[in-house]
Amino acid sequence: MLELNAVQSGYGETQVLYGVSLAAQKGRVMAILGRNGAGKSTTLKTIMGLLPLKSGEIVFDGKPIAAQPFDIAKSGIAYVPETRDIFPSLSVRENLELAAKRFGGGAADLTMERVLDLFPRLGERMDNGGTQLSGGEQQMLAIARGLLMNPKLLILDEPTEGLAPIIVKLIHDKLQDLKAEGLSMIIVEQNFGFATSLADDVVVVDKGQIVWTGSADEIKADEEAQHTWLGV
Numbered sequence: 001m002l003e004l005n006a007v008q009s010g011y012g013e014t015q016v017l018y019g020v021s022l023a024a025q026k027g028r029v030m031a032i033l034g035r036n037g038a039g040k041s042t043t044l045k046t047i048m049g050l051l052p053l054k055s056g057e058i059v060f061d062g063k064p065i066a067a068q069p070f071d072i073a074k075s076g077i078a079y080v081p082e083t084r085d086i087f088p089s090l091s092v093r094e095n096l097e098l099a100a101k102r103f104g105g106g107a108a109d110l111t112m113e114r115v116l117d118l119f120p121r122l123g124e125r126m127d128n129g130g131t132q133l134s135g136g137e138q139q140m141l142a143i144a145r146g147l148l149m150n151p152k153l154l155i156l157d158e159p160t161e162g163l164a165p166i167i168v169k170l171i172h173d174k175l176q177d178l179k180a181e182g183l184s185m186i187i188v189e190q191n192f193g194f195a196t197s198l199a200d201d202v203v204v205v206d207k208g209q210i211v212w213t214g215s216a217d218e219i220k221a222d223e224e225a226q227h228t229w230l231g232v
């Protein structure tokens with residue numbers, strides 16, 4: 001469904017990705033793992049058209065991906081950045097309504113009702129402003145906004161970062177439900193247990209290149225790979 005072939009990109013003169021190749025399949029969850037600074041977020045930003053592709057290609061649904069972030073989103077990819085990027089001056093309701101354009105044509109039927117059923121906490125916070133939310137509520141809102149686009153592919157950058165264990169578990173369980181409904185996902189995570197329990201497929205990035213590819217079960221069993229590439 002999403003293929004990167006020898007992707008090179010970076011920030012201005014600073015090259016960060018030196019030929020990233022991966023293939024995320026429809027109906028499956030891929031985890032992108034790797035140490036801090038390895039190039040995981042840069043990979044996601046390049047997919048989303050937020051950084052220019054220096055060379056290589058990105059193919060989504062059999063076609064070269066669009067050039068502009070809006071067109072990439074419109075083609076069915078929802079991206080939840082590490083920074084969550086909710087609108088602090090808008091209420092939860094307004095944040096959700098802005099996202100509810102539903103142009104993705106994805107696998108799951110992700111209506112406002114369904115999203116509030118997944119995250120009832122947001123329903124209780126509808127009239128609160130973005131700044132009045134806890135970190136966990138902000139992450140739920142960021143994910144809910146992505147889902148309301150009814151994407152074919154949901155991309156999450158470190159969804160559990162800074163969250164309490166109980167919220168991490170809640171988010172894990174909701175993503176598991178969405179996976180069971182057939183939603184394709186790419187998840188970047190530092191939390192190895194979280195990532196490998198959700199993912200089918202795993203790639204590891206180091207210094208801007210893919211250094212390990214396999215299944216979640218394989219990396220769970222491969223202590224050497226964990227030690228070498230992740231410092232687990």
Ligand SMILES: Nc1ncnc2c1ncn2[C@@H]1O[C@H](COP(=O)(O)OP(=O)(O)O)[C@@H](O)[C@H]1O
Pocket residue numbers: 011014016034035036037038039040041042043
């Ligand atoms: N805005 C930026 N400008 C220049 N370099 C950056 C920028 N953001 C990240 N980098 C560099 O790119 C490399 C990869 O970063 P990143 O993709 O964010 O890593 P991570 O795997 O932790 O998500 C790091 O060396 C980082 O310093």
Ligand SMILES: [Mg+2]
Pocket residue numbers: 040041042082
């Ligand atoms: Mg990152």
